[in-house]
Amino acid sequence: MQKTSSRLLALLSLLQTHRDWPGGDLARRLDVTSRTVRRDIDRLRDLGYPITTVKGPAGGYRLEAGTRLPPLLFDDGQAVALAVALQTAATGTAVAEDAARALATLSQVMPPRLRHRIDLLRVTAVRPPATGDTAEVDPQVLMELSRVIHARQELRFDHTPAPGTTTGALRRVQPHHLVTWRHRWYLVAFDLDREDWRTFRVDRIRPRTPTGPRFTPRELPGGDVSTYITSRFRGNDGTTTDWPCRGEVILHLPASDIAPFTQDAIIEELGPQRCRLTLGSWSWTGLAATLGHFDTDITVVGPPQLATAFADLAARYTRAADPAGEAVGDLSRLAEAAPGQ
Structure with missing residues (x-):
């Protein structure tokens, strides 16, 4: 049988995982008698844990919310998860300072072996650069x-x-x-x-x-x-996670160079310097612009709307680079001749 202190911690851990616990189930999980469970429940109540008795054929116990915060118990996995959450979840709100203080308090009461694990797991939540339309979220509004x-x-x-x-x-x-x-x-x-x-x-x-x-x-x-x-x-009506525009191209780059920058794309290696890429976007123009970021030769496999978007972008970029308009005529004819018009 476990020592009383260890058994109380095990009992408290069980009570925190479910709303209701039949007394018989607790006794079996702890390998003690129902009478021992009743005594341990009374000890936890004396420590400030609001545990109520659940009436019914089997009887049981419930850990309720109290008027004050009693000592909390976390297993190793819960403690690590809580530390990671406190380091990352408060980004963009006014409670970031409170989260940092809570993490410091949690670290102080951790056993050395857990504190060492948390110290090794340093997570920095990087906020996006300010764009002029960002603002802190008021926690009172969230509540x-x-x-x-x-x-x-x-x-x-x-x-x-x-x-x-x-x-x-x-x-x-x-x-x-x-x-x-x-x-x-x-x-x-x-x-x-x-x-x-x-x-x-x-x-x-x-x-x-x-x-x-x-x-x-x-x-x-x-x-x-x-x-x-x-x-x-992604520009849809809320019923599907598919991109509204999805196209297929061949890029003259190794698949390994493309993979880190394509997220949910489908990549097929065709050789040491060629790969087939299927990618989605919210618009055909947006998709063509995204593919242009790879800075390599592109062969459009389909659909025709993607080829048209490339032609439109080519004409638009040429106008930007050639304000006099000397080359616009040729590219306009290219756009008109592109498939899907």
Whole structure:
């Protein structure tokens, strides 16, 4: 049988993993009698852990939220995961300093072997360079949005204008999800005035009070928030994660040189200096411009719209390089003759 102190830690760890634990299950997991479990539960209560007894045929126990924070117990994996989360999850919010202080507190109470692992695992969350339209997210706004999402209450808020625009707008929505995408926070909501789904930058949201009536949640396009968000930021209608434009080319570079920069592309090696690349983008012009970044000869396999986009870009770039327009005529004829016109 385990020593009492070790058994109490094991019991507390079990109580933290499930909402309800039948007494018999706890006794079997700890290899003790039900009477010993009852005594250990009383010891944990004396230490400040709010454990209630669950009534029923088998009886059981539940670890509730209390009025104060008692000592917490994490296994090795949980402690490492928490440290990594504190180093990365607060990027772009005003709680970054609190997260750093929480990590320092956690490190102080870790056993030396775990503290050494955390010290080796230094993660730096790099924020994107400032673009003029970035702002810290107010944690109070995050809390209010979380509250109305949980309560299923309609929300009114002022959406401050984006750079380059002059006026904001009052929006009335049914809020559904808070998400992060590429270091920014967004609210996914159904816009009641536009009768369609929208995503809103949280740093531009200023909630109004009081909130509106409760609502029955609608089904999100695509079935889940991950599909919806990925689809919308790829230029689709929210129901599919496929790129709306996908083309195939042959590049005169080794596949190994291309692979680190293509993310979800399909690459086929054709030889030491050639590869076939299938890549997607939100538009044909965007796809052609992306392929031009590889700075090599390109052969378009298909579809015709991609060849047309290359011709259009060629004419556009020539106009930029030749303001006098001496070469525009030839390239205009090339664009007109490109497949898919």
